[in-house]
Amino acid sequence: MKLGISPNLQTGMFATFLKSKINCEIVFMPVSKLSEAVRNRELDLALIPPLDLHNGGDFCVSGNLGIVSDGAFSNNFLYFKPGEQTVPKITLKGDLSFHDITLLRIVFRELYGIDPETEQYEGDIGKVNNLLVAGDDNYLTGRFELGMNIVEEAVECLNFPLISYILVSSVEETLEAVHRKVRELNDSLYEFGSDYISTTGVSERTLEYLSENLHHLSFELNDEIIEALKSLISTPYYFNLTEDIPEFTLV
Structure with missing residues (x-):
């Protein structure tokens, strides 16, 4: 199983912890190429920013896993x-x-x-x-x-939590298989997050700041976050930045 990410601190940490549970291959790509790679079945899974759903494609979106931040972690x-x-x-x-x-x-x-x-x-x-x-x-x-x-x-x-990345696939069964193996990911985030950040080359000051703010980050979604995701995806339409609101299958 191939998981595509645009590498940064958040996506790298998520992919590392997910790989430890499902033993997937992590593939690095520019963020603008990930959606197309999923559509073309070059990737089984990808972490993409949610508004990239406006670029088109019939995507299945995980209702369990993703990356949510209230501001301390930003790209x-x-x-x-x-x-x-x-x-x-x-x-x-x-x-x-x-x-x-x-x-x-x-x-x-x-x-x-x-x-x-x-x-x-x-x-x-x-x-x-x-x-x-x-x-x-x-x-x-x-x-x-x-x-x-x-x-x-x-x-x-x-005025709602921001979903930075959603986990998507072209095949619903792929996400279902991940969900069966991965019940929780925040336990790994809060237990090993500081250790991961320490390997990225940030200064001690930045490491301390990010470690202290790990609780502002989540790799799990809930009903409130799903509603926020739907609101976020519709927001460009109401600002007249897109012509429609993309549909997707929530798994």
Whole structure:
């Protein structure tokens, strides 16, 4: 069984603990390629950001397992140019997908009533005013303390827990097989999470911060989280960012 992830601290930890229970092969891919790989049956399972369901495809979504954070753990941080009064443009750096950009637009509409233009980072940091960085660079450099935490802001704006990643498959039976073997994953998270984080190369200060905030992270879903997931997936439609609300099969 192949599990696809875009590697970062959260997905790597989830995949490591899941592999210890179902002995799957972990495949690294850019986040924007994961949905297509599941559709084409190149992957049996994948952790994808939930708003990427808007990219199309007939997906089965686990109702038991995923990654939920209320803000302490985030993959995206925005660094503003000092003294900037307006934010007409944001430069994007790292492994981003439709989910990340859409969530950013929703946050800015809610907070500032604007829809900033976005552009890809091309390597010249001197030309960048406002930079959105995706991935572990935020934690490895320690800069996350200086940036706007997009997950935290989204939770405040939307008033429900944010599901960062959902576990999907093209085959319902695949998820059912996982559910039979994996009843709980949070036990591993809270028992071994600090040990895992210590292997990622973060500083002692960052390790202490993340370890103290492990309780803000969950690898299990419940009825409240499922309702929040449905609300999140419909949000781009109500902001006129998509033309419809994607359907999916909850397993």
